[in-house]
Amino acid sequence: WNEFLVHGLRRPESSIADFDGNEDPNERAPLPDGSVFAFDSDVTQVLNSEIPLRLWIDASINPILPVYLQLRVAESGWFRAVMLGRFDEAKQLLRRVVELDPAAAQGANQFLSAEDPEQLRHAALFLYLRAPGLSPILREAPIGNEKLGSPHVSRQCPAAPPIETTFPTFLTPPDRKAAQEEIRQLNAAPSWWATFALREAIDWANRQPNDARIPEALFRAIRMSFYGCKDDETGKYSEQAYHLLHSRYQSTTWAAQTKYWYR
Numbered sequence: 073w074n075e076f077l078v079h080g081l082r083r084p085e086s087s088i089a090d091f092d093g094n095e096d097p098n099e100r101a102p103l104p105d106g107s108v109f110a111f112d113s114d115v116t117q118v119l120n121s122e123i124p125l126r127l128w129i130d131a132s133i134n135p136i137l138p139v140y141l142q143l144r145v146a147e148s149g150w151f152r153a154v155m156l157g158r159f160d161e162a163k164q165l166l167r168r169v170v171e172l173d174p175a176a177a178q179g180a181n182q183f184l185s186a187e188d189p190e191q192l193r194h195a196a197l198f199l200y201l202r203a204p205g206l207s208p209i210l211r212e213a214p215i216g217n218e219k220l221g222s223p224h225v226s227r228q229c230p231a232a233p234p235i236e237t238t239f240p241t242f243l244t245p246p247d248r249k250a251a252q253e254e255i256r257q258l259n260a261a262p263s264w265w266a267t268f269a270l271r272e273a274i275d276w277a278n279r280q281p282n283d284a285r286i287p288e289a290l291f292r293a294i295r296m297s298f299y300g301c302k303d304d305e306t307g308k309y310s311e312q313a314y315h316l317l318h319s320r321y322q323s324t325t326w327a328a329q330t331k332y333w334y335r
Contacts, residue, residue: 073127073130073242076115076118077137078136080111080112080115081109081110081136081137081141082109082110082111082112082115083108083110108138109138109141110138110141111141111210113212116210116211116212117234118240119145119210120208120209120210120233120234121235121236121255122236122238122239122240122251123243123251124243124247124250124254125149125152125153125156125158125161125254126161126247126250127247128145128152128165129149129161129164129165129168131145131149132145132149132165132168133168139172142172143172143173144211145210146165146166146168146169146172147206147218148206148207148208148210148211149165150162150165150166150169150206151200151206151207151208151230152254152258154196154200155208155257155258155261155264156254156257156258156261157189159192162183163183166180166184167180167184169220170184173219173220174221175219175220175221175222176219176221177221178221179202179221179223180199180220182195182198182199182285183195183196183199190279193272194276194280194283194285197269197272197273197276197289198285198289199220200264200269201269201273201288201289201292201296202220202223202224202292203218203219203220203223203224203226204225204226204228204292204296204299205218205227205228205230206218206230206264207229207230207231208231208232208258209230209231209232209233211228223292226299226300229263229265229300229301230264230265231263232255232258232259232263233255233258233259234255235256235259236255239251263301265296265300265301265302265303265306266293266296266300266301266302266303266306266310267302267305267306267309269292269296269300270293270294270296270297270309270310270312271309272293273286273289273290273292273293273313274290274293274309274312274313274316276289277289277290277320281320286321287317287321287324287326288326290313290316290317290321290326291317291327291330293310293313294310294313294317294330294333294334297309297310297313298334306334306335307333307334307335310333310335313333314332314333
């Protein structure tokens with residue numbers, strides 16, 4: 073495992089779009105935080121489709137990896153653990169996110185302090201709506217971190233990892249079995265696209281209408297119906313969320329900022 077991490081680190085090539093004709097052909101593209109080494113696509117493919125969650129946790133604290141990569145693994149690993157319903161591991165990974173990016177603490181604390189499954193699901197949804205480009209797969213190095221401490225919009229879509237039938241030889245049989253089952257569960261789980269986020273936010277509002285986070289959750293879910301990935305039902309739920317926000321929470325700044333719903 074450690075050898076896999078060591079030899080998986082490479083210096084990403086500059087994208088051709090970054091060149092203006094004057095660069096040295098051997099110039100390397102800087103990563104978002106100035107790091108030099110990152111995983112290439114063949115390494116991320118193995119990590120995403122063949123490595124069990126317990127090794128994701130190890131990678132998030134493993135000093136072999138630069139801090140930039142530890143943070144990326146912790147963020148995607150947290151989302152992966154949430155989709156698997158593995159909330160103890162999700163808390164472990166989110167604590168690591170906060171250690172590496174203290175600005176994420178404010179949003180993360182609600183998840184870290186939650187106890188029962190419903191509280192955890194709502195806290196996870198709220199955190200996701202603030203960083204809707206999160207995915208259970210680790211993306212390519214030049215794509216910036218989700219910055220859980222800075223709410224934003226994203227056109228990135230969460231995607232389930234491909235199912236693989238071959239595994240690295242360093243994995244033990246229990247690890248191979250665990251990885252295979254986790255990938256199966258991730259592929260069977262609903263995609264966290266705009267329609268899913270809208271349905272979950274509406275359900276949360278109907279179950280706990282006095283939760284102070286609801287207006288912001290509805291606002292951000294509606295924005296996902298513009299920026300995020302959609303399906304044929306997105307418009308229906310975007311309209312429902314819009315009317316719910318403006319009828320029940322009309323005096324909030326979140327309603328004032330929501331001028332439209334989107335098909």
